[in-house]
Amino acid sequence: MTFAWQRCFIHPAREAVSLCVECRRAYCRECVVDHDGRLICAACLEKLRAPASRGGRALERTLSAAGLAVTLLLCWMVFYMAGRLMMTAEPVHHSFDATVQEPQK
Numbered sequence: 778m779t780f781a782w783q784r785c786f787i788h789p790a791r792e793a794v795s796l797c798v799e800c801r802r803a804y805c806r807e808c809v810v811d812h813d814g815r816l817i818c819a820a821c822l823e824k825l826r827a828p829a830s831r832g833g834r835a836l837e838r839t840l841s842a843a844g845l846a847v848t849l850l851l852c853w854m855v856f857y858m859a860g861r862l863m864m865t866a867e868p869v870h871h872s873f874d875a876t877v878q879e880p881q882k
Contacts, residue, residue: 786818797821 783793785805793803799821809816817825 799825 783803785791785793785808786802787808788805791805791807794806795809795816796803797809797818798815799817802818804816804818809818810822812822812825
């Protein structure tokens with residue numbers, strides 16, 4: 778049987794135009810994708826991408842959580858230091874006519 782008579786693995790009514798370089802099955806043009814200069818079926822392309830994307834997502838989540846923790850820590854430090862500074866500052870009393878009066882001792 779020659780390649781011209783083969784049918785698509787997914788669509789048996791269609792004539793095959795390519796073999797997947799990974800699984801060596803015949804596919805029609807709609808079922809293969811050009812990936813790095815090679816025609817690969819969708820199932821094999823998913824297998825090739827899966828290990829890299831799983832590890833990347835876990836690392837991405839870890840870095841995102843670490844970034845959130847650092848951001849919250851920095852915000853807490855800024856507000857804590859601002860509160861400490863406000864507690865040590867001398868009080869200033871304002872009058873209703875918008876003039877500043879020094880505190881009486």
